[in-house]
């Protein structure tokens with residue numbers, strides 16, 4: 233049987249027009265996600281993770297963004313022309329960083345949820361919509377769902393608002409969910425609950441997921457495949473657990489070491505320095521300035537993703553990574 237993709241993105245470049253000039257954030261990025269696959273996208277702030285997710289969802293504002301790609305296909309729908317872009321928007325479901333900005337503060341939760349249902353399942357009875365809304369809130373383990381339906385967003389806690397957003401994204405009946413730091417605005421104690429919930433629902437309903445999160449323990453647990461992003465490029469991608477166990481790219485090694493160890497050994501050193509300017513990005517490797525393995529080659533030539541030895545689906549973009557298949 234032919235493998236089914238929910239995402240095919242080829243040769244994406246994104247720049248932002250700003251007063252000073254053009255920020256060349258993403259120079260050329262490829263990404264695929266298979267049906268039912270759970271994928272993690274990690275990298276420090278400003279690497280371009282939100283830019284990628286918004287491009288995939290076809291909701292990135294142009295201008296200031298200038299987007300080009302050879303192909304963007306989401307759940308079999310090509311983002312070509314206005315109608316194609318609209319189709320892609322309808323197809324994916326996105327969960328945003330801050331649930332308070334995703335919900336309309338002036339409308340009750342019941343109105344916002346029923347609007348989605350009315351567009352998904354037009355012409356049904358009021359009682360049917362009510363039943364579906366309650367079921368969706370129960371599915372996200374919402375306490376007192378009737379009361380929540382009758383509330384305005386401001387009357388709910390941050391965790392409850394994010395549960396509503398997750399319920400709404402699942403209502404959309406989309407097979408592909410994009411979650412952009414869904415717990416950033418929440419308490420750490422709530423973070424784990426929400427990520428566990430997302431994990432359970434995505435698995436139960438066999439949805440595909442791209443999860444952007446700084447909670448690397450959760451990314452390790454939830455996802456099967458990992459994309460590591462640095463300054464607009466995917467620098468390493470492979471099976472999540474193996475990649476966590478033996479990262480090959482110096483940036484991935486630093487990034488994983490910079491977070492609290494999963495084994496509780498404390499916090500290791502971070503990576504010194506900052507992301508290079510997107511106004512005048514270096515012509516060679518964008519990580520070279522911060523890299524302990526830097527050589528002249530790195531300054532001259534940007535590395536491309538190359539396979540890691542005998543590890544299917546594992547690629548690294550570094551001239552000096554260990555275990556690369558030599559041509």
Ligand SMILES: Nc1ncnc2c1ncn2[C@@H]1O[C@H](COP(=O)(O)OP(=O)(O)OP(=O)(O)O)[C@@H](O)[C@H]1O
Nearest residue numbers: 248250255257276277278279280281282283284296
């Ligand atoms: N609307 C915009 N206008 C101008 N520049 C932008 C805009 N959005 C993003 N950028 C630029 O693109 C870069 C990548 O931003 P993006 O939000 O995609 O990164 P990120 O990895 O998701 O970061 P964060 O974790 O902080 O959300 C930023 O550093 C910024 O320079």
